[in-house]
Amino acid sequence: xxxxxxxxxxxxxxxxxxxxxxxxxxxxxxxxxxxxxxxxxxxxxxxxxxxxxxxxxxxxxxxxxxxxxxxxxxxxxxxxxxxxxxxxxxxxxxxxxxxxxxxxxxxxxxxxxxxxxxxxxxxxxxxxxxxxxxxxxxxxxxxxxxxxxxxxxxxxxxxxxxxxxxxxxxxxxxxxxxxxxxxxxxxxxxxxxxxxxxxxxxxxxxxxxxxxxxxxxxxxxxxxxxxxxxxxxxxxxxxxxxxxxxxxxxxxxxxxxxxxxxxxxxxxxxxxxxxxxxxxxxxxxxxxxxxxxxxxxxxxxxxxxxxxxxxxxxxxxxxxxxxxxxxxxxxxxxxxxxxxxxxxxxxxxxxxxxx
Amino acid sequence: xxxxxxxxxxxxxxxxxxxxxxxxxxxxxxxxxxxxxxxxxxxxxxxxxxxxxxxxxxxxxxxxxxxxxxxxxxxxxxxxxxxxxxxxxxxxxxxxxxxxxxxxxxxxxxxxxxxxxxxxxxxxxxxxxxxxxxxxxxxxxxxxxxxxxxxxxxxxxxxxxxxxxxxxxxxxxxxxxxxxxxxxxxxxxxxxxxxxxxxxxxxxxxxxxxxxxxxxxxxxxxxxxxxxxxxxxxxxxxxxxxxxxxxxxxxxxxxxxxxxxxxxxxxxxxxxxxxxxxxxxxxxxxxxxxxxxxxxxxxxxxxxxxxxxxxxxxxxxxxxxxxxxxxxxxxxxxxxxxxxxxxxxxxxxxxxxxx
DNA sequence: CTTAGCACTCATTAAGAGAGAGTGCTAACA
DNA sequence: TGTTAGCACTCTCTCTTAATGAGTGCTAAG
Numbered sequence: 001x002x003x004x005x006x007x008x009x010x011x012x013x014x015x016x017x018x019x020x021x022x023x024x025x026x027x028x029x030x031x032x033x034x035x036x037x038x039x040x041x042x043x044x045x046x047x048x049x050x051x052x053x054x055x056x057x058x059x060x061x062x063x064x065x066x067x068x069x070x071x072x073x074x075x076x077x078x079x080x081x082x083x084x085x086x087x088x089x090x091x092x093x094x095x096x097x098x099x100x101x102x103x104x105x106x107x108x109x110x111x112x113x114x115x116x117x118x119x120x121x122x123x124x125x126x127x128x129x130x131x132x133x134x135x136x137x138x139x140x141x142x143x144x145x146x147x148x149x150x151x152x153x154x155x156x157x158x159x160x161x162x163x164x165x166x167x168x169x170x171x172x173x174x175x176x177x178x179x180x181x182x183x184x185x186x187x188x189x190x191x192x193x194x195x196x197x198x199x200x201x202x203x204x205x206x207x208x209x210x211x212x213x214x215x216x217x218x219x220x221x222x223x224x225x226x227x228x229x230x231x232x233x234x235x236x237x238x239x240x241x242x243x244x245x246x247x248x249x250x251x252x253x254x255x256x257x258x259x260x261x262x263x264x265x266x267x268x269x270x271x272x273x274x275x276x277x278x279x280x281x282x283x284x285x286x287x288x289x290x291x292x293x294x295x296x297x298x299x300x301x302x303x304x305x306x307x308x309x310x311x312x313x314x315x316x317x318x319x320x321x322x323x324x325x326x327x328x329x330x331x332x333x334x335x336x337x338x339x340x341x342x343x344x345x346x347x348x349x350x351x352x353x354x355x
Numbered sequence: 356x357x358x359x360x361x362x363x364x365x366x367x368x369x370x371x372x373x374x375x376x377x378x379x380x381x382x383x384x385x386x387x388x389x390x391x392x393x394x395x396x397x398x399x400x401x402x403x404x405x406x407x408x409x410x411x412x413x414x415x416x417x418x419x420x421x422x423x424x425x426x427x428x429x430x431x432x433x434x435x436x437x438x439x440x441x442x443x444x445x446x447x448x449x450x451x452x453x454x455x456x457x458x459x460x461x462x463x464x465x466x467x468x469x470x471x472x473x474x475x476x477x478x479x480x481x482x483x484x485x486x487x488x489x490x491x492x493x494x495x496x497x498x499x500x501x502x503x504x505x506x507x508x509x510x511x512x513x514x515x516x517x518x519x520x521x522x523x524x525x526x527x528x529x530x531x532x533x534x535x536x537x538x539x540x541x542x543x544x545x546x547x548x549x550x551x552x553x554x555x556x557x558x559x560x561x562x563x564x565x566x567x568x569x570x571x572x573x574x575x576x577x578x579x580x581x582x583x584x585x586x587x588x589x590x591x592x593x594x595x596x597x598x599x600x601x602x603x604x605x606x607x608x609x610x611x612x613x614x615x616x617x618x619x620x621x622x623x624x625x626x627x628x629x630x631x632x633x634x635x636x637x638x639x640x641x642x643x644x645x646x647x648x649x650x651x652x653x654x655x656x657x658x659x660x661x662x663x664x665x666x667x668x669x670x671x672x673x674x675x676x677x678x679x680x681x682x683x684x685x686x687x688x689x690x691x692x693x694x695x696x697x698x699x700x701x702x703x704x705x706x707x708x709x710x
Numbered sequence: 711c712t713t714a715g716c717a718c719t720c721a722t723t724a725a726g727a728g729a730g731a732g733t734g735c736t737a738a739c740a
Numbered sequence: 741t742g743t744t745a746g747c748a749c750t751c752t753c754t755c756t757t758a759a760t761g762a763g764t765g766c767t768a769a770g
Contacts, residue, residue: 024762024763026762026763026764027763027764028762028763038712038713039712039713039714040713040763041712041713041714041715041765042711042712042713044763044764044765045711045712045765047764048764048765058763058764059721060719060720060721061718061719061720061721061763061764061765062718062719062720062721062761062762062763062764063720063721063762063763063764064762064763064764065763101501101516101517101518101519102516102517136495136496136497138493138495138505140491140493140505140507140513141491141507142491142507142511142513143511146456146511148505148507148513150493150495150503150505150515152495152496152497152503156497156498156501158495158497158503158515158517160505160513160515161456161457162456162457162513163456164456175530239618240595240596240614240618241595241611241614241615241618244607244610244611244614245611249607250607251607252599252604252605252606252607252610255599255607255610256596256599256600259595259596259599260596263594263595263596379731379732381731381732381733382732382733383731383732393743393744394743394744394745395732395744396743396744396745396746397742397743397744399732399733399734400734400742400743402733403733403734413732413733414752415750415751415752416732416733416734416749416750416751416752417730417731417732417733417749417750417751417752418731418732418733418751418752419731419732419733420732
């Protein structure tokens with residue numbers, strides 16, 4: 001059933017009042033404060049209808065009414081189309097630039113910005129690099145049998161891992177091996193660094209120099225293992241304690257339950273996997289799979305590199321969330337992240353060869 | 356005034372009861388449950404004395420008594436001497452080893468262990484490297500005008516920073532420059548990388564090759580700036596939400612106040628600076644400088660490299676803290692951190708030349 | 711269809727009455 | 741002189757009751 005214009009207007013008024021005040025909204029409030037031009041009794045009739053349609057519920061008989069998840073969904077769907085980029089967009093851009101040189105700091109910074117501007121609890125995932133291609137490999141001596149492997153991808157993202165070799169490796173060979181590996185592996189996707197490729201390359205190397213380095217075999221194995229770990233993304237939070245600002249969580253046990261769920265990266269990451277990979281995606285209340293966050297909403301945006309989604313940023317808060325502000329904030333943030341990433345981390349070689 | 360043996364025994368009984376139960380302790384409880392062999396009336400007299408001496412207070416007339424900070428201090432001083440390493444020491448060692456290869460992960464892991472074992476909120480500072488000496492410098496090409504600077508110290512700790520140069524730098528020169536910088540700067544303390552040294556080295560380099568690289572000047576400046584940032588230590592937390600387990604913080608506002616203080620790294624870092632650099636140090640309640648944590652205790656241990664304190668780990672919780680368990684846990688942890696760091700990150704070159 | 715009016719519901723608050731825990735003091739006892 | 745039993749007293753906590761007030765649903769009139 002389609003809602004009449006007046007019902008919609010009343011529903012929207014109830015929702016924004018509830019979002020602001022956090023208390024059940026009565027018919028008189030709507031009739032008076034929102035300049036409806038209709039009496040409270042009329043509003044009551046409409047509200048009664050809206051309740052029957054599943055958009056409102058009463059916490060108890062003599063209380064006002066509270067929007068349901070269904071109502072928020074309707075409200076949010078309307079906002080998604082209309083809401084534009086926040087007026088803070090330029091300021092966000094400026095703050096983001098401060099940490100542009102290092103990807104992880106950049107992502108951490110993104111989370112901080114989001115929680116600072118919205119006063120909700122924010123999160124940001126570091127980029128997933130499976131589709132990235134290797135550009136440069138450099139081995140750096142650390143100690144007798146420890147070496148540092150530095151990998152630079154074509155989109156200028158850096159990863160490094162320390163290896164402990166079974167026995168010392170001559171330092172003067174490291175540059176030579178680095179060059180060899182760079183030549184052999186540049187252009188290869190991280191996700192392609194598997195056993196077959198490894199054997200193939202080893203064969204090729206062996207064919208060139210019979211006894212090049214017995215170390216190389218071991219190194220390659222370590223390299224492959226590292227590459228596979230790249231799928232592990234990190235999750236940064238900011239403003240965890242912001243949750244305690246909202247009366248919904250004035251009960252410590254409730255706050256504890258939610259905060260523990262979020263603080264435990266494993267569980268929360270699972271919850272985030274359920275979020276669709278749309279540019280902007282919102283899960284409201286019971287739309288969330290996990291019990292602990294069924295009274296929360298999660299707003300998530302993606303960021304892309306060369307058109308491929310590589311990460312997500314967003315925030316979590318009570319279903320009674322200031323969606324309007326949040327949506328424009330998250331939109332601005334992801335817009336700027338995308339812009340800066342594609343300016344600074346774009347796949348230089350590919351963009352020359354592919355298009 | 357020296358406390359009599361009996362007063363001490365009663366005080367200890369009150370403290371451990373209060374630590375366990377979290378409720379004011381009455382004379383009857385002590386007399387009955389702790390096998391004192393004296394009546395509650397006698398205990399009452401003693402408690403009255405203890406109150407006068409400042410070791411106990413009554414929340415209100417008809418309540419039992421609660422230990423003061425002074426009492427905890429007495430109690431803790433006793434424990435510090437006697438408490439030995441935890442029975443979980445080996446388990447801790449095993450978990451620590453899992454992340455031994457990378458210093459930051461290692462420290463993060465330390466914080467996690469501490470909060471998991473104690474159920475308090477833990478923290479760990481990454482090492483401060485001012486006294487470390489450079490061992491190896493490697494420049495890695497990232498993109499046309501971005502390069503990665505990797506620094507390895509003599510104690511095998513790795514730091515890396517991405518630079519954006521004002522104009523492209525030829526990649527084939529990077530190894531040459533790396534070697535040059537390594538030769539010139541190895542053995543130099545990070546804290547010594549200042550302007551004078553920079554000029555001296557530049558002069559020296561210029562004298563060798565008149566027009567070596569006009570880039571080198573710029574690079575050196577960036578290198579110095581980076582070196583100065585090494586004093587910036589990172590602070591990792593774990594178990595922030597554990598604070599909510601304790602009835603002291605069942606009031607959300609109180610919890611919020613404390614959690615915000617801790618979550619705001621800046622303020623909390625300041626608080627930690629006040630902690631003495633002893634092997635194990637405890638600040639109880641009002642001994643803390645900042646208002647927000649005057650009802651908390653902070654237990655901190657240091658970790659060293661080559662005999663120099665380079666970082667701290669510890670935890671924060673209500674003054675009614677299970678000091679016995681906490682102390683043995685923190686002792687075990689710092690013991691194992693020290694052991695593993697000195698096994699894996701020891702200053703190889705120095706130990707050969709210096710000692 | 712809208713609205714004024716009114717009875718009704720239910721959460722929230724305040725006040726009052728016990729109950730219970732624990733103390734301080736006194737007097738008796740070893 | 742130190743210890744203990746006994747008892748009055750204090751103060752918190754909990755439960756009950758009553759009053760308040762916000763808000764609804766229904767009815768009847770406009």
